[in-house]
Amino acid sequence: MAGDTHGRTGNVEDGQPPERAPKKGVAARENVSANVLVPIGALLLGMLLAALDQTIVSTALPTIVSDLGGMDHLSWVVTAYLLASTAATPLWGKLGDQYGRKRLFQIAIVIFLIGSALCGMAQSMSELIAFRALQGVGGGGLMVLSMAIVGDLVPPRERGRYQGLFGAVFGATSVLGPLLGGLFTEHLSWRWVFYVNLPVGVVALAVIAAALHIPHRAAKHVIDYLGTFLIASVATCLVLVASLGGTTWSWGSPQIVGLAVLGVVLAVVFVAVERRAAEPVLPLKLFRIRTFTLSAVISFIVGFAMFGAMTYLPTFLQVVQGVSPTMSGVHMLPMVLGMLLASTASGQIVSRTGRWKVFPVAGTGVTALGLLLLHQLDEHSSTAEMSTFFFVFGLGLGLVMQVLVLIVQNAVSYEDLGVATSGATFFRSIGASFGVAIFGTIFAGRLGEKLTDAFRGAQLPPGVSVDALEADPRGIAELPEALRPAALSAYASSITDVFLYAAPVALLGFVLAWFLKEDRLRGSVTAPDLTETLASNPVERSSYDEVCRALSVLGTREGRREIYRTITERAGYDLLPAASWLLLRMKKYGWAEPGVLAERSSVPLTVILEAARQVEERRLAVREGIDLVLTDRGRAIAERLAQAREDSLADLLGNWWTSDRPTDLTQLVKELNEELCGSERERPRNGAAGRAVGGGG
Template sequence: MIRLANELLPFGEADGKRGATVTTVQGVGLRSERGPVLASIMLSTGLVALDSTILATAVPSIVRDLGGFSQFPWLFSVYLLTQAVTVPLYGKFADSFGRKPLMVFGIVVFLIGSVLCGAAWSMPTLILARAVQGIGAGAVQPMSITMVGDLYTVEERARVQGYVASVWGVASVVGPTLGGLFSQYSSWRLIFFVNLPLGALALWMLARHFTENVPRRPHRVDYPGAALLTAGFTLVILGLLEGGVAWRWQSAPSVVIFVLAAVALIAFFFAERRATEPVLPLWVFGRRVLAGGNLVALTVGALTIGLSSYLPTYVEGVLGTDAVVAGFALAALTLGWPLSASFAGRLYLRIGFRDTALIGGGLVLTGAVLTATLLGTHTPVPAVAGAAFVLGAGLGLFSSPTLVAVQSVVGWARRGVVTGTNMFSRSLGSAVGVAVFGAIANATLADRFAHPPAPVAGRLPDGVDATSLVLGGHAQAEVPAVAGYVRDSLAAATHHVFVSLVVVAVLGTAALLLIPRRTQPLSFDGD
């Protein structure tokens, strides 16, 4: 059993020439005993990775069963929102109480949420259950990455990043395939129950192989900051998703919601300045390498959720395939990511973090442009998968170097905070991104369905739920013209989303310029 003690060594002196901060080990050699711990970390990561990929191909089946196409973005955004707003808390607690208790808590809550999702009887109940899952995932993902940062030096992380990234590669194939198979041949509810044996095994391995000794001291939880952060971004997501659907953009409800969101976020800023132990320390945005890494994570989250949310819907609803084919198309995105991430580990040791990420940014831009220009009403599925693969390969070279750069410039006592903030930024980008993309898609569909051509007028179901007529690989309309118009409308909506991805890719690549070409350890008052 490995025991980690929080005895932080001076940065650059902990491991001789390796020049990275590590924790000391009591009783056993660190190098010989890290394998079982890494295995439990990879399994825990797989818990979140599988759920991230398995749900996307099941959305059309869920919509057909429960209804609420206009609400389906909430399945992603509420999960990502609760994950995002809890990540800073977990990151802060990890530096105070240790990594293991938070990892165990996150896995247990995630499994509870999975059971609730599988038992959901309506779209609102499924959305609430996804919120519970998000609270658990908010601990699992950042704790996994923080523990890797604790156990391995910068040079070793080049290899370990490939191992951890391979989890996403496996999930990229298994997840969409299982989601499509369950949706087409059984029930979409089974996709949530798959988490239970995986989570139980992760808990057992973590309890058996990882023990840490953390000095106890009094702490003050920043409850006002957490409440204001949650309220502010919840209102932002609500306004973006429901604006133009439940009410007009220029209406009083939209104005009130966005004004209240701005007030809450401004109040959060001032609350963090006064807090003794802020949930989201403002210094993480005041250093170039940290600010740049967080902005990149923001765009990575938006890009990932945008493609993974709407690519399966496009492949099924526009191209007329089934859920299994849509799953393989999406698998290309998440397969390219870990492959390039493994290569990124070796590349950034040679040319640096920023230059490696810039190469990834070029690939991300290329993939986004291909997605926006090539995906039409008659695009072959292999071409769709090819564009997704290029974008995924770019994301692997784009995100991994920036994350390691953020972790490498601080010691153990702040690694949880900076990792949590980076994960918060990615989750926030996903949550806001899916809301923005949902608003774009819903607005496009609402406009087209409100002004249909004469042969279709009066034959469309009310609202954007008319898209259910073409989801599932076959038309469910008595009049072929109706299904054709719905399919063309869905093609227009997804095209607008894919064009938005190009804009996000440009912003993400520009954010890389904030990161210095050569990173140095950061100094803090009191160190």
């Protein structure tokens, strides 16, 4: 080791080991505050706003409709937000790369807050729909940029831990959203569903301005503005056809036919544009991969069923069952819990077993069964019956949601990993828009017919008409006692008929799932987090970010133990996993102090002492004072272990690790190889500060 000094001495003043040149990917983090918890907290607040707005509105919708009118346009309160956030997501991601994510994140918060304030002040349904679209533009930015900034703040090994927090926010808002929406609506006003964003957003904005310091590394993109505009326009045209056809205009009217033709023409133009785009928003070559195409269609169906049901079930509960807005949120919990339990369990099982095909098959089948069960509900259904049916439906969605993202990531090349992930979630988002719109069209059409049939020949009180009852369900309370059951029955059957019409769509997904080819799962493909599973708008991450997220499981104690067990076997040594880890630390830093190491790392003292005893007994390291340093034999073994570790990381990447692999993937493996020796907090800080360091480990 003495011969390896060459000026690479440590900083004697602070006891730091020798400084190393910054590396690409983790470069420039020296400007970032060591304590990332405050900025991470602000990012979580931003994510909370966007995630909450996907679920908090559902239980407030019946009251909003009663106040502003326009039951036939109820779906657009949800659809406007979904379409706008979906269209904006890829733009926020690439603009953040080019112009700096901090600035763009602040702009996204401001747009979201302006949209929220205007939604709260809306005086008509058309105003609310327009302001929800503005809110959606900001929400798309909050979603994509908050997760991207995590990658700027923390190294790959730590990234999974923090991204797990964002997934937890999604899980929490799925449960809390309907409850909070009901509470605000019942005890304050439905307008507070939107106003609540303002104080939270202002706090996030202030903390981001003061505490978030990330280097601006401009990455040039050829942004596909035209492709983004065209795909958003195609989706809007088709959703307008689905929501306005048969209600506002007849199916054969010039308006509906014109919208349908326009949608088809724009779709043809979109295909032509994407073939020539340098960085297409949705690369058409992905559709040549059968697994991606089938997964995209099934994702569409899952979004269709999930958001369609979540939008109209609160109306069933509040109008037909007569429960309060708050209690309607409570009644929705079995569905959400079924979804969370099944999605978490299926993802973990697939990651551990490598077998995944059973989940999309079972998930789509159970979803279809759930829709048929929901069709059985009526005004006399008990709470236990509703809870059971809601849980079954949620279970079906959960079984398939995580796995769809996972199998898409497994099927594509490294260069397409990022766009394939966002593509799979994009189709779920478009499916959600269609689901809400089509459910709304069927509901509005059936309700008008059934109310007319129910009151044909009946004498209605002055001021109460079929049209009035259709627009505002509160009119049911003004009906004579004898007429109320007929009105409730009309509302109940109109909503539950929607689920019957949706069941064949889910069955189509069940049939398609059988055609998925179960390829062997890459070692690096692990269960996606809940941001990729529950988010209504697409997740936009680069291929590099997705591999970082997948491999970040190695940063956990269990992951590190497993990788060191593997590399020890691979190198052909009979050593404890912790002993291999200790040898590689000594190779990297030149020494190790077991006592201090136990204080600063997550490895228990007993494990470290046992490892230290083994390397000393085998003369792989010797004591110099309280420090352990490598012998010549120990250094040779550490070299072989280091190579085995890098080979093991490469193996996890499967056929992404080809001879023409991109530079950033090679760099990532090197970074993770280094980081597996320990985080910055675990670096030795005293005892042998001026000693030379051998090797880069």
